[in-house]
Amino acid sequence: MNTPSHYILNLAVLGTLSPGFNGAITLGAIAPDFPIFAFYLVVRAIEKRPKETIWSEAYYEPFWQNCVAIGHSVPLAVLGLLACLYCGWQPGTLFFGSAILHSCLDFPVHNDDAHRHFFPISDYRFISPVSYWDPRHYGKIAASIEFLLVLATVPIVFNLLESPISKGILGAIALLYLWGYTRFYLPIPSPAKSSQTPQNPPS
Template sequence: MHTPGHAVINLAILSGAVTPEHTLPIVAGAILPDVPIVVLYLREHYLRGLPEERIWSESYQRPFWLNLIHGAHSIPLTLLGTLVGVATGSSLVAIFFGSMLLHALGDLPVHAVDAHRHFLPFSHYRFISPISYWDPRYHGRKVALVEALLVAGATAWLWRDSSLTARLLLSAVLAWYAFSYWKAFLR
């Protein structure tokens, strides 16, 4: 899934069970697993001037980046963090890692050739899904549309209880999804 969608969907899933003080840990946990990917991309593209093809085929494949990215998407590690938060009575820690866990679970079924090692440190197994959220060879056009519709539904769910600032952010996410879908599949 795309990073902004993780934040919106995680907020919709978890918002009914938590207080407003948990909003930041939910969003941070939803976004954090993809931060290394963003850092890698910005570093390689803007500082080193590498084209996207080389970033994904070479830089992304380096062990340091793969271990960092896949570790951030580890279901056992995020589950452990969630359980530590629960065991210590820290709802903020539990919610943060719970949101990371939802991110990993959301990515599991929609990564084909770019699948993460979701079961680190116990296994290097990569579930190669038959569908992808971005790759047209694996139904990317349809999966991306379903993802965008899920984010739109989650936005509608969150809208009624949102502040003006939150509504502006949710609107920006929807606009980004529309533009991204157009750019990737319609132009």
């Protein structure tokens, strides 16, 4: 699932249940993908690797796979959640709860880019038949559902936000999703392009 979707959906769910902790929920929603952002920054901006190899080769190098696994580890997030509950620290509890929700939303929509959600206990990957982006694995249907969920929850999140800046960012994300969906999924591909598969980051 796309990172902005995690932000919007997590805030709609957890922000409604626990108002007043938007910052912790937001950080928990996007933190699991921080290693992926760092990976792209390093291999593209610093190492200047070709675009064609970033997601097909570099991303699967053991070092980066371990970094991504740590970010998406449910056992580690549960440990953090339990520690925060024990200490009575609600912002931390919601941060780790949001991180766990992130992984739960990712779990059913990753195919060959599946994460190791049970790291370090296990290296098991659930290879879902559904991909959130790959048209070879129902990506168009999954993207449609994600798009509709995001649009449906934007009004909820809008009411939870207080600052004009955060509301403006939310509106920009909604417009970006609208543009992206119509750009990549609505047009009917020509025969010459139908065999090409977009290279999306496995967030």
